[in-house]
Amino acid sequence: MENPQQILQTFRSELAEARSPASLRDLRVKYLGKKSELKNALKNLREVPAEQRAQVAKELNDAQAAIESELTEREASAQADELNRKLEAEWVDIGLPGVVTERGAKHPVRAVEERCLDVLRQLGFEVASGPEVESPFYNFDALNIPPHHPARDMQDTFWVQGGQVLRSHTSTIQARTLEKRLPLPLKFASPGRVYRNEAVDATHLAMFHQLEGFWVEKGLTFAHLKGVLSFVAGSLYENRKFRFKPKFYPYTEPSVGLDIACLNCGGDGCEACHQAGWVTIIGAGMIHPKIMKNFGYTEPGVRGIAFGWGTTRMTSQWLGLSRAKSLYEQDMRFMRTLRRRPG
Ligand code: DAH
Numbered sequence: 001m002e003n004p005q006q007i008l009q010t011f012r013s014e015l016a017e018a019r020s021p022a023s024l025r026d027l028r029v030k031y032l033g034k035k036s037e038l039k040n041a042l043k044n045l046r047e048v049p050a051e052q053r054a055q056v057a058k059e060l061n062d063a064q065a066a067i068e069s070e071l072t073e074r075e076a077s078a079q080a081d082e083l084n085r086k087l088e089a090e091w092v093d094i095g096l097p098g099v100v101t102e103r104g105a106k107h108p109v110r111a112v113e114e115r116c117l118d119v120l121r122q123l124g125f126e127v128a129s130g131p132e133v134e135s136p137f138y139n140f141d142a143l144n145i146p147p148h149h150p151a152r153d154m155q156d157t158f159w160v161q162g163g164q165v166l167r168s169h170t171s172t173i174q175a176r177t178l179e180k181r182l183p184l185p186l187k188f189a190s191p192g193r194v195y196r197n198e199a200v201d202a203t204h205l206a207m208f209h210q211l212e213g214f215w216v217e218k219g220l221t222f223a224h225l226k227g228v229l230s231f232v233a234g235s236l237y238e239n240r241k242f243r244f245k246p247k248f249y250p251y252t253e254p255s256v257g258l259d260i261a262c263l264n265c266g267g268d269g270c271e272a273c274h275q276a277g278w279v280t281i282i283g284a285g286m287i288h289p290k291i292m293k294n295f296g297y298t299e300p301g302v303r304g305i306a307f308g309w310g311t312t313r314m315t316s317q318w319l320g321l322s323r324a325k326s327l328y329e330q331d332m333r334f335m336r337t338l339r340r341r342p343g
Contacts, residue, residue: 252285
């Protein structure tokens with residue numbers, strides 16, 4: 001057997017070389033394990049001559065205690081090193097601003113559409129919808145728009161292959177619903193996109209939004225129409241001035257338009273109203289007797305009122321925009337400037 005001093009020395013030189021936690025574990029087994037030299041020597045103490053036994057035992061125990069404490073110390077510092085290395089490698093700067101998803105908002109046209117529908121729902125209207133690629137029958141003929149009418153011109157309406165049109169107004173829903181001959185009263189509202197083959201300017205676009213509404217019931221009069229339009233305009237635009245004016249539509253008799261005072265109007269050079277001070281946002285009227293008859297609504301006293309809201313213009317007027325076109329350009333720099341969110 002080597003003497004305890006030598007064992008301790010060899011241990012120390014090996015400890016100095018040990019770099020990894022695994023090599024420290026190996027050293028612990030080698031010097032303090034059951035089969036270590038020191039343990040063996042302690043087991044075999046009785047073979048040591050009696051007079052030396054106490055001395056040898058003390059040396060063995062001292063060596064063992066020294067190894068235990070030096071090894072423990074190194075293990076602890078190796079553990080701390082390991083932790084520091086991890087902290088260094090896996091460090092996260094919690095002070096950095098996080099990645100924030102921007103909060104979205106409804107498109108202003110959609111928001112205005114929803115407000116209109118909310119008000120109409122209070123009056124008992126329900127929502128209907130129809131296709132954007134439409135047969136000319138529902139877009140024109142069924143609405144008493146004669147064959148020579150300019151709206152049928154290629155310059156005014158987009159015709160698609162197969163003789164269909166992109167609907168030029170949401171009044172198509174009126175024709176489609178009347179045709180179904182549902183039990184009275186009929187009270188429907190229908191928002192959606194419409195298309196016109198127009199020269200685009202501040203208030204005219206090739207695609208925009210409208211909302212059609214109509215009501216068929218016994219005993220309806222022009223006063224009901226005025227009442228509905230005033231109620232909706234008043235709910236949406238509060239104290240803005242509005243006015244009715246005579247209009248002509250082939251599918252209503254009599255026909256009216258509703259104008260509101262232009263919000264954007266600085267007078268001279270106002271693009272939103274072409275300097276008129278007023279913007280027409282609704283066309284309306286009593287459903288033409290010919291249409292009522294064609295669809296079979298012939299019972300005495302049954303009348304219809306109908307109205308088409310220009311939801312795009314309404315939105316421009318809501319926000320005070322001079323160019324309705326900017327609503328459809330999807331430019332977030334512009335959209336973010338719309339501080340006054342309807343809704
Ligand atoms: N369709 C008309 C337009 O596009 C709006 C309109 C006018 C709708 C009178 C109606 C109505 O229902 O009765 O300008």
